[in-house]
Amino acid sequence: MGYAGRPLLRDVDIAVHRCECVAVTGANGSGKTTLLRAVLGAAQVLGGSLEVSTPRVGYVPQRDSLASVVPATVGEVVAVGRLPLTDPLRRLRPSARRADREAVAAALDLVGLADRARTPMAQLSGGQQRRALVARALVAEPELLLLDEPTAGVDARHQRVLAEVLDRMRRAGVAVLVVTHEPAALAGAITRSLAVADGRVGTVAA
Numbered sequence: 001m002g003y004a005g006r007p008l009l010r011d012v013d014i015a016v017h018r019c020e021c022v023a024v025t026g027a028n029g030s031g032k033t034t035l036l037r038a039v040l041g042a043a044q045v046l047g048g049s050l051e052v053s054t055p056r057v058g059y060v061p062q063r064d065s066l067a068s069v070v071p072a073t074v075g076e077v078v079a080v081g082r083l084p085l086t087d088p089l090r091r092l093r094p095s096a097r098r099a100d101r102e103a104v105a106a107a108l109d110l111v112g113l114a115d116r117a118r119t120p121m122a123q124l125s126g127g128q129q130r131r132a133l134v135a136r137a138l139v140a141e142p143e144l145l146l147l148d149e150p151t152a153g154v155d156a157r158h159q160r161v162l163a164e165v166l167d168r169m170r171r172a173g174v175a176v177l178v179v180t181h182e183p184a185a186l187a188g189a190i191t192r193s194l195a196v197a198d199g200r201v202g203t204v205a206a
């Protein structure tokens with residue numbers, strides 16, 4: 001896996017199954033984000049094969065500079081997460097629109113931003129923006145959830161909430177792959193750990 005034909009990670013042999021929450025740790029620049037981006041098709045798979053067995057993929061990016069500069073409210077940013085679920089014709093139906101609204105409200109409530117739906121995204125703090133991006137991934141009702149440092153800049157209380165949410169999703173059958181520098185914060189959810197170093201992905205003993 002890599003960029004512009006140059007490999008960053010070699011001999012990657014991993015599988016993430018339903019009901020698992022797999023943590024990926026490693027030094028800055030080791031290739032953790034690249035691993036997630038390869039799953040999304042945004043980094044190159046230069047050899048071998050990569051199979052994603054569901055179209056329902058939720059993604060919490062490490063940074064989303066666009067989300068914080070476009071003049072959109074928190075509710076609108078989170079609602080974008082529903083788009084893959086709804087074809088344009090379905091979205092015209094009041095019942096579908098109501099389901100979308102309810103999903104957005106429930107996800108905002110879960111991440112503690114229920115009262116911020118109408119606030120411009122750019123007016124949220126860094127940690128609040130990360131929580132909104134988590135909500136955006138949740139409303140997609142993902143079967144595979146990819147998160148890139150979701151606890152960075154998030155206070156202890158909301159880190160605990162996130163760990164509970166991830167654990168609940170995992171138990172409900174979601175496959176979770178989370179890049180983190182703070183595995184202790186998500187210990188309640190993580191079932192297995194991988195470490196990226198020297199261009200390779202290794203298993204971390206439990």
Ligand SMILES: Nc1ncnc2c1ncn2[C@@H]1O[C@H](COP(=O)(O)OP(=O)(O)OP(=O)(O)O)[C@@H](O)[C@H]1O
Nearest residue numbers: 003004008026027028029030031032033034035062
């Ligand atoms: N789009 C890109 N094109 C070329 N090289 C890139 C691209 N994105 C990242 N890289 C390089 O790939 C390497 C790994 O980056 P990556 O973002 O995967 O690291 P990381 O392990 O997630 O780091 P961090 O802990 O700092 O987030 C870095 O040297 C980076 O400069």
